[in-house]
Amino acid sequence: MIELKKKKFLVTGAAGFIGANLILSLLRSLEDIYVIGIDNLNDYYDVSLKEYRLVQIKELEKKTSAKFQFVKADISEKAVIEVLFQIYQPDIVVNLAAQAGVRYSIINPDVYISSNIEGFYNVLEACRHSYDNGAKGVEHLVYASSSSVYGSNEKIPYSVKDQVDHPISLYAATKKSNELMAHAYAKLYNIPSTGLRFFTVYGPAGRPDMAYFNFTDKLLKGKKIQIFNYGNCKRDFTYIDDIVEGIIRVMQKAPERQIGNDGLPIPPFAIYNIGNNHPENLLEFVNVLQQELVNAGVLPKNYDFEAHKELVPMQPGDVPVTYADISELEQNFNFHPSTSLQKGLRQFAEWYKEFYQI
Ligand SMILES: NC(=O)c1ccc[n+]([C@@H]2O[C@H](COP(=O)([O-])OP(=O)(O)OC[C@H]3O[C@@H](n4cnc5c(N)ncnc54)[C@H](O)[C@@H]3O)[C@@H](O)[C@H]2O)c1
DSSP states (O other): OOOOTTOEEEEESTTSHHHHHHHHHHHHHOTTOEEEEEEOOOSSSOHHHHHHHHHHHHHHHHTSSOEEEEEEOOTTOHHHHHHHHHHHOOSEEEEOOOOOOSTHHHHOTHHIIIIIIIHHHHHHHHHHHTTGGGOOOOSEEEEEEEGGGGTTOOSSSBOTTSOOOOOSSHHHHHHHHHHHHHHHHHHHHOOOEEEEEEOOEEOTTOOTTSHHHHHHHHHHTTOOEEEGGGGOOEEOOEEHHHHHHHHHHHHTOOOOOEEOTTSSEEOOEEEEEESOSOOEEHHHHHHHHHHHHHHTTSSOTTOOSGGGEEEOOOOTTOOSBOOBOOHHHHHHHOOOOOOOHHHHHHHHHHHHHHHTTO
16 A cells, blocks of 8 residues: 655646546645646647646645646656656656547547657656666556557456457557556566556546537537437446546555566556446437536527437447446445536536636
């Protein structure tokens, strides 16, 4: 078990949706911690959202005994990452920086290689060298993987025991590669690492490229929303607070370091699914979103939703059902996501109304 109080955390993707919420929760719940947040603030989506999240963190920091340092940097720049690790010497590293999105990896593949492959390699190298000259170094590396590693697997729910050798997007291939790289580094350099396969995370100040956010933007502009696979899609939607709770639980328990018969480390390596274990049909999801957008006053009561819906076929790289077997996270970490879709989407709709001043 790792005591998180008074520790130094390095979080990459700090201005991102999950990263910023993780940092807020760390600041709120732990005394005397030091959080170093790295982000390149790229414009894959509206940068003002990333800036808004950083302002929230800075404001909260003032009310706590914790310290937060933001560094605008790109994890694909090896020398920069090396220096940051040398200066700050983090105890716990959470790598959430990545180029996300399945569809964007089809039109802009280069950035997936630089951020997700080279960037993650740089983080691993920095963790490796954190032990140089007998230093205590990094106690636990937690990093983001994705449900997309399951590719077109047909066995549902997806289990971490399933084979995941058939990615169907470059994004998924980079995330699977991260898991393989982490395993090699765990074996070679005894870096305790845990990969988390996230399943569709949503909530206030979330990612505008994701369906619930994008649908809301479009409906507000009077545009039609496209519902893929004619609505026959099922997703494990997980509310951000549940995800953050899970990440913090995982951060506290690194896989154990042990030496094997070959005199080398048995890789201190773990992978978990982190989702809701409760798949929702896309059409039902859209219905709840509609209700909550009306309740929050984002859209008028008489909005003609039917006229703004278009049922379309499947997109390349997408899969019809993603749904997590989270039994290992439940058993090992007592993780039980508890936020209903209605409550989660209500939080989103209310935030949206306020943020965009509707
Ligand atoms: N949100 C989800 O539903 C979901 C699902 C599966 C996996 N994930 C993974 O979880 C992680 C966090 O996702 P998110 O939803 O918060 O995405 P996000 O895009 O909001 O956050 C990622 C952050 O990383 C930053 N970033 C990207 N490339 C960088 C680089 N090279 N150097 C420094 N910073 C960089 C971005 O500016 C962004 O702020 C990602 O690794 C993503 O692939 C998320």
